[in-house]
Amino acid sequence: MGMKSKSNRSVSLVSVIVMTALCSAFYFLGMWHGVVRLENDTENPFPAEYSKTSEPKKEPEDSDVQPWVLDIEELTRLHRGELESEHKERLMRNISQSLKSPGVSQAIMRDQRILVSNTFNDLIEAYNLNPEEKEYFLDLLTARRVLQEDLKIRLMTGMLTEEERGLLLQEITAETDALDAEIDWFLNNDLDSQYFRYYERTGHERLFVDSINKKLQQSDAALEEGGKERLVEMLYDEITTYPRFTVDFEKDGVPVFSEYTPEKIDTFLNEMQGLRTPISARASQILPPEQAELLSRAFDEYISYYEEELRTVQQLFNPVQ
Secondary structure, three states, rough: OOOOOOOOOOOOOOOOOHHHOOOOOOOOHHHHHHHOOHHOOOOOOOOHHHHOOOOOOOOOHHHHHHHOOOOOHHHOOOHHHHHHHHHHHHEEEHHHHHOOOOHHHHHHHHHHHHHHHHHHHHHHHHOOOOHHHHHHHHHHHHHHHHHHHHHHHHHHHOOOOHHHHHHHHHHHHHHHHHHHHHHHHHEEEEEEHHHHHHHHOOOHHHHHHHHHHHHOOOOOOOOOOOOOHHHHHHHHHHHHHHHOOOOEEEEEEEOOHHOHHHHHHHHHHHHHHHHHHHHHHHHHHOOOHHHHHHHHHHHHHHHHHHHHHHHHHHHHHHHOO
């Protein structure tokens, strides 16, 4: 396989952002939940080293701090809504300012690079990249991941209009498409590009199989060589060919965010339970009895990976009003 390190050609690709951006660690989501509690409000969600901005510190004005010392029971629902909106605006302004700081950008890039490296480690080994190729490939993957994280954090405000959200998606998709084109140029091989897309689509299956393998390693009974990939292929085959799903969150391979409702997510997850029997049966054909039994017992963990993504997409793109 020939690898390249600079781009000079363009490829038009459809980027399914959700499947690549939301299938693993929810870096900013945890941060968001930690800072929006009114009872424990803090002005800046980042640690001290993340707080450097180009603007000088200002003493808080009375209008900024006074509402938060009121007894919460004295606030009307309308008043609370206004305060929460103001709080969100301050929060996102602080985040926006902090993200422009070189120290913050470097910290985020470093953290995201670690996540990307862990996620794509098996793929990199399969490609047998040399150190220089590995670093450049990780550069591309990390840049794309940061774009997707930027999309998530900007959607978390819940304050974008439908038009603004559409324009934001177009912007991020265009930039992601450009990076995907660069990745294809770098791989320089149609089969390698196809495997890259497949590797991403099977993210949930890989998380589940990795979890199973770690449990097996504790008892010195890890999966044999090639076993992980066979399990991933089997799981993905079952979920993509299962005939009893009544919910479809995509059209022509592109997410339809209006379909991500709590009710439809519940339906999908309940229907996933029907995969337990066929997956257990196929696992028993390719694994020793003890390993197949462990996989069957851990099946709810497999469902949980899909639930995390679906609930997060619903929260970001189609929040309940």
